[in-house]
Amino acid sequence: MKRFKRITIIGVGLIGGSIGLAAKNRRLAEEVVGVFRHRSTLNRALRHKAVDKGFMTIEEGVRDADLIILATPVHSIPVLVREAVNFAKKGAIITDAGSTKGWIVAKCENALGRHSQVSFVGSHPMAGSEHTGVEFAKADLFEGSLCIVTRTVSTDKRALGVVSGFWRSLGAKVKIMSPSEHDRTVALVSHLPHVVAFSLAGAVPGREMECSAEGFRDTTRIASSDPELWADIFLTNKKALLEAARMFESYYGKVIKAIAGGQYLATVKMLGKAKAKRDKFLYGKRR
């Protein structure tokens, strides 16, 4: 017997589509269905075989699902969860794939308040790319990647186990954190680098950009990400992001000060500390 009868994915883009492809590939459910806002996206997802079946309403899509996954922009997740719980069956588990957790988890737990037969567990699969859309979905997107799953005082232990196990089945390594620990970590390793990459691409005029080499292209790759998606993420993780930004500004300020002062040894020291840390923690990591 399959682990799940029905997995429902709300929002079938790069992430939702990859979840669908991966769950189907690994035969985790009797059926994997998607919920769409637009008929055209539904057709694209079916053409891409990312889901077995598509629905245009939450009500139809969510009915009979054991596992409901929201892979829509951050701000829409609590609203959609609020709607989904009205149609979810008893024992259903809801999770998401949003890039901020404190904001989402608090609102979703609140939405579930009265529905004790449905559980919510926050997830953040840390995989993806600067692209959007189901056309970029890949069945192996989560293989070897990290997925942070959140636990709060309200988290149901069985649901936490099911959700963690689900991501592991897709090939991800799972770390359990509190929503605020997640937000602090991800502000540093994901949200801040996006702010910096966007700012770098924004600051360099096009004429000069044409003279760039691979260093610039790599450093700004994520600046080709979707602006609305990222503005949404930044604003829902504002506090942790601004704290991460202060840490960046402090280091950057010291590097610039050493350069401005013509201090060779102080400059080497600041660069050397950064390189040593990066080499220690990232050398030999996938890609």
Next chain:
Amino acid sequence: MKRFKRITIIGVGLIGGSIGLAAKNRRLAEEVVGVFRHRSTLNRALRHKAVDKGFMTIEEGVRDADLIILATPVHSIPVLVREAVNFAKKGAIITDAGSTKGWIVAKCENALGRHSQVSFVGSHPMAGSEHTGVEFAKADLFEGSLCIVTRTVSTDKRALGVVSGFWRSLGAKVKIMSPSEHDRTVALVSHLPHVVAFSLAGAVPGREMECSAEGFRDTTRIASSDPELWADIFLTNKKALLEAARMFESYYGKVIKAIAGGQYLATVKMLGKAKAKRDKFLYGKRR
């Protein structure tokens, strides 16, 4: 008949080694020789077949060379050029592969002052990686890359043609610029991104770094570059780099301000402008 009788490369690491491999592959010279400071690097270069022959002194290496290329750290280039001109034959052309040009070109033209039978033309092949050493040298490193060649009032036209033609033979596209135009451009597309990447890697604690995904790894890839090499580059292009830094800080400041103010539309606008520019100028570029 080969285009060059002898090409001499002073400093046979990633860049110098790749020049050697490429020149040998394309049979541009009867012999490609290297000049080394350490016997061990000489042996590594010979093992890697990056040069046909190696010497431990400038005097022996430079003698009979038609083309002399300095691929050593920026600060050492003028000193080595000053030495090389004493042994270079009449009509010999000297070029370099340094990442800053105003500082190098002024000092090297000065060094050549009395030796009118030897020419100097500044070059900056914009290729490489975060790695160092002849082991990472590749014969195709310059294929499809950009090489900036500088022209000043003192530049000899024939030498400019020979140096430009040489880089084109290695597969590079050549742009001719003044040293100061080069420095301004490269400060924006190469030196600034290095400062930013080093600062990002420096600011994020190792524990959080372990939770990073591909975005962070790409954004900080060049922070694994050699600290002494880059401190040298930053300090010899200080003025242009600090001006580029001000442009970055201005854009970054606006993004942070929009986020701190919770302004969704202003944030989207700043990110959108950056993405549009990057997509326009870099989309579909090699890698």
